[in-house]
Amino acid sequence: MCGIVGAVAQRNITPVLVEGLKRLEYRGYDSCGVALHVDGKLQRSRSTSRVVDLESQIGDASLQGFTGIAHTRWATHGAPVSHNAHPHFSPNDEAARIALVHNGIIENHDELRDELRALGYVFTSQTDTEVICHLVDHMYNGDLFDTVQQAVKRLHGAYAIAVFCREEPHRVVAARQGSPLIVGLGEGENFVASDAMALAGTTNQIIYLEEGDVVDLQLARAWIVDADGRAVTREVKTVHAHTGAAELGPYRHYMQKEIFEQPRVIGDTLEGVTGITPDLFGEGAAEVFKKVDRVLILACGTSYYSGMTAKYWIESVAKVQCNVEIASEYRYRDSVPHPNTLVVTISQSGETADTLAALKHARSLGMLHTLTICNVSTSAMVRECALAYITRAGVEVGVASTKAFTTQLAALFLLTLTLAQVNDKLSPDAEAEFLKEMRHLPVAIAAVLALEPQIMAWADDFARKENALFLGRGMHYPIALEGALKLKEISYIHAEAYPAGELKHGPLALVTEEMPVVTIAPNDALLEKLKSNMQEVRARGGQLYVFADVDSRITSGEGLHVIRLPEHYGLLSPILHVVALQLLAYHTALARGTDVDKPRNLAKSVTVE
Ligand code: F6R
Numbered sequence: 001m002c003g004i005v006g007a008v009a010q011r012n013i014t015p016v017l018v019e020g021l022k023r024l025e026y027r028g029y030d031s032c033g034v035a036l037h038v039d040g041k042l043q044r045s046r047s048t049s050r051v052v053d054l055e056s057q058i059g060d061a062s063l064q065g066f067t068g069i070a071h072t073r074w075a076t077h078g079a080p081v082s083h084n085a086h087p088h089f090s091p092n093d094e095a096a097r098i099a100l101v102h103n104g105i106i107e108n109h110d111e112l113r114d115e116l117r118a119l120g121y122v123f124t125s126q127t128d129t130e131v132i133c134h135l136v137d138h139m140y141n142g143d144l145f146d147t148v149q150q151a152v153k154r155l156h157g158a159y160a161i162a163v164f165c166r167e168e169p170h171r172v173v174a175a176r177q178g179s180p181l182i183v184g185l186g187e188g189e190n191f192v193a194s195d196a197m198a199l200a201g202t203t204n205q206i207i208y209l210e211e212g213d214v215v216d217l218q219l220a221r222a223w224i225v226d227a228d229g230r231a232v233t234r235e236v237k238t239v240h241a242h243t244g245a246a247e248l249g250p251y252r253h254y255m256q257k258e259i260f261e262q263p264r265v266i267g268d269t270l271e272g273v274t275g276i277t278p279d280l281f282g283e284g285a286a287e288v289f290k291k292v293d294r295v296l297i298l299a300c301g302t303s304y305y306s307g308m309t310a311k312y313w314i315e316s317v318a319k320v321q322c323n324v325e326i327a328s329e330y331r332y333r334d335s336v337p338h339p340n341t342l343v344v345t346i347s348q349s350g351e352t353a354d355t356l357a358a359l360k361h362a363r364s365l366g367m368l369h370t371l372t373i374c375n376v377s378t379s380a381m382v383r384e385c386a387l388a389y390i391t392r393a394g395v396e397v398g399v400a401s402t403k404a405f406t407t408q409l410a411a412l413f414l415l416t417l418t419l420a421q422v423n424d425k426l427s428p429d430a431e432a433e434f435l436k437e438m439r440h441l442p443v444a445i446a447a448v449l450a451l452e453p454q455i456m457a458w459a460d461d462f463a464r465k466e467n468a469l470f471l472g473r474g475m476h477y478p479i480a481l482e483g484a485l486k487l488k489e490i491s492y493i494h495a496e497a498y499p500a501g502e503l504k505h506g507p508l509a510l511v512t513e514e515m516p517v518v519t520i521a522p523n524d525a526l527l528e529k530l531k532s533n534m535q536e537v538r539a540r541g542g543q544l545y546v547f548a549d550v551d552s553r554i555t556s557g558e559g560l561h562v563i564r565l566p567e568h569y570g571l572l573s574p575i576l577h578v579v580a581l582q583l584l585a586y587h588t589a590l591a592r593g594t595d596v597d598k599p600r601n602l603a604k605s606v607t608v609e
Contacts, residue, residue: 001027001603002086002103004181005198006069006162006172008217009189014058016191017070020198021051026397027194028603029072030080034058035087035099036065037169042096046085067169069162071101074603077109078126088130090137092122097166098137102129103194104158104179105608112154128157136163145216148173149229152214158353158609162192175214179607180351180380183207183215183222185236190217194607195351196239196378206239208383239378253596255398255490259582260449262403263442266575268392269407270438276417276431281371282387288369289422292342295322296367298330298358299346300606302401302485303408306373307346308478309574310412317426317571318419327358328609337365344415345372348396348404349605350379357609359384373411375404389414398597399604400490402582405482406445409575413438437572447566448579452587454563455580458545459587462493465516469507469542470497470581472520473530479574480520483581490589490599500533511542518584522565522573523549534560547580549573 003024007013017034032054033046045063047054051072071086078084089096106112109128112135117123121134136144136151144165152159158178164171174181174192184191185205192215193199196206209215212227213234226232251257278285295314297307307324314322325335327345331354343362347355350372359370359381371387375396382388391407417434420426426434462468468487472480477499484495498507500519511517517537521530531554534544538559545561548554549568556562569576589596 001074001605001607003027003029003072003194003198004069004101004103004160004162004192005194006101006164006174006192006217007189008067008170008172008219009186010066010219011189012064013066013068014064016202017068018051018055018058019201020193021054021070021072023198023200024072024194025051026395027072027074027605028399028598029074031073031075031082031085032071033085033087034063034068034070035089036063036068037164037166038063038065040166040169042089042099042166044087044089044099046082048080048082048085067164067172069099069101069164069172076105076608077128084125084127086129088125088127088133090121090133092124098133098140098163100129100133100136100161100163102132103160103607106131106155106159107157108155132159132161140165142167144168144171144173145214145223148175149214149225152177160194170219172217173214174217176209177212178353181209183209183217185222188219190219190222192217204239206237207234208237208380210234252590253398253586255400255402255586255596258396258398258403259579259586261394262406262579263445263449265393265403265407266410266445267442269410271392273414273435276414276421276426276435278418278422280414280418281389285387288342288387289419291340292369293320293340294338295320295342295344295419296362297322297324297344297346298327298355298362299324300327300352300354302405302482303346303348303355305478305482305485306405306408306412307344308481309409309475310416312475313413313416313571314419317416318423319425320419320423325358327352328354331358331361335365337362337367339366339368341367341369343367343370345370345374345381345385346408346412347372347379347381348375348393348401350374350376350381352606353609354606356380356384373408373415375407399599399602400486400585406575406578410438410441413572437570441572441575444567444569444576445579448576449583451563451565451580452583455583456587458561458563459584459591462487462516462584462588463491463591465493465514467510467515468493468495469510469515469517470495470520471500471503471517471530471533472497473500473526474524475571475574476520476522476577479578479581480518482578483518483520483585486582486585487588489602490585490596491592491594492600493588500530503533503536508536508540511537511540513541513543515542517542517544518581519544519546520577521546521548521552521554522577523552523568524573527552547577
């Protein structure tokens with residue numbers, strides 16, 4: 001999703017802006033650009049290629065300046081073409097007075113565009129951003145800080161913006177509402193960015209702007225007012241942001257690297273867990289866990305599937321009612337709130353707009369006990385929730401989430417055990433046994449990773465298909481959903497997942513000899529039922545690709561391909577089975593030659609609705 005960097009300094013700021021964009025690349029983008037104040041004029045460079053290409057473009061044009069803004073764009077309004085790339089100018093010509101970058105979606109852009117057109121403004125892009133840029137120009141009163149405070153009152157929707165003006169060379173003004181934005185403080189220079197990582201190496205003194213804040217960045221000050229125009233002091237935090245993408249090492253793609261990192265990051269996520277206690281989730285968790293009698297999980301995409309898996313665990317082990325909701329649905333539907341609910345958000349990035357909005361919605365309904373399972377300790381999600389468990393997956397670069405998912409599952413299993421303990425459903429023996437199994441996970445996952453050559457052989461078959469079905473039962477149904485999501489997002493093969501028992505209620509009509517049907521078949525209580533479902537597929541000529549456990553009595557035969565996972569892993573089995581599915585998706589995508597780490601149309605951090 002879009003990323004913003006801005007700076008006011010007394011040195012050429014281009015390298016800081018370009019480096020910032022490189023650090024934001026992980027979010028996904030389709031164009032990028034930089035604008036600078038150069039000798040009393042606004043100048044810019046934009047590209048529909050990668051940030052490195054923009055960098056050489058800037059070098060060729062010898063573009064340098066002390067004040068500037070930069071952007072990576074993930075297209076929402078208007079195609080990913082150069083004239084839609086940010087920064088936008090107003091007027092959009094040599095005489096440009098205002099330069100602006102934006103992350104978010106302005107809902108009343110049509111109405112504002114009509115109004116500005118009537119005033120003579122000429123629009124050269126399809127973006128909602130150009131509307132804000134002309135609006136600021138139109139309202140400009142000689143004081144950019146004041147102008148932006150007035151202008152944002154006209155905007156409906158979500159935005160983080162950074163703007164500067166030809167007439168005020170040492171000033172950048174930024175504002176946020178619904179999209180993340182931070183301020184970085186330097187010595188005689190100040191910065192703004194979408195996240196602290198963009199400024200790693202430049203400053204670690206970070207202010208997280210709050211909803212409605214507008215900031216005036218000058219060389220020696222960063223002055224913030226809230227939505228009502230009152231001066232406010234926001235806490236300055238020392239943030240040791242990750243320095244971005246790690247080295248690829250021997251791997252071809254970050255996704256492959258991240259799949260193979262799972263034994264280590266699961267170990268990291270469980271580090272320091274010597275016993276089950278509410279304290280794992282933060283100060284005050286013990287009282288909160290005692291008060292709550294149900295759980296509501298809010299998340300999107302892959303994180304939603306980890307929540308779905310946790311529902312099986314929480315209800316069966318802790319005996320606590322658990323509902324899981326897709327955040328973008330929950331935030332807009334009428335639901336029946338219950339004050340004794342533990343609201344759990346799950347998010348890799350901690351910045352997903354829908355999940356944050358769903359959290360706020362739950363709070364507005366009076367559900368105030370909030371906990372997040374999140375991979376980024378400095379994110380909005382962690383700041384917004386009272387309690388947190390930080391997964392230690394490390395920076396996830398591949399757009400398709402892998403290690404974040406399995407570390408979420410590990411954290412959610414800890415939550416399950418904690419709720420069970422609080423509710424007297426966990427004996428000391430059971431606790432010790434579960435913890436032992438959790439500690440053994442890195443070894444068990446490593447054994448699944450060793451199946452890679454067998455999975456690669458299957459991937460060659462899959463690469464020639466255009467459709468695939470995934471079947472699972474019980475807590476492996478969400479794993480089937482996750483396997484199908486991984487396959488479709490990186491290989492572009494249409495894939496759907498069903499609870500195996502649902503097959504005969506409709507999807508069986510799709511099964512022909514051309515249809516590969518991936519089946520997750522752990523040796524659990526549902527195995528015999530699942531075998532009947534597999535027969536239904538074979539009887540229609542469907543090709544079964546079965547991930548069985550070492551001790552499931554399923555053997556390869558005509559139209560039936562079996563890979564055995566080395567251990568049967570009981571309740572934690574989803575964590576092992578999903579790793580096999582990640583490898584299948586990865587190698588299928590590789591065989592099809594897609595851009596595995598940056599699949600088309602997708603972004604890593606989804607900060608718009
Ligand atoms: C899929 C994927 C997405 C994310 C979703 C939520 O591989 O990565 O479905 O899981 O966009 O993102 P987070 O977890 O950052 O809230």
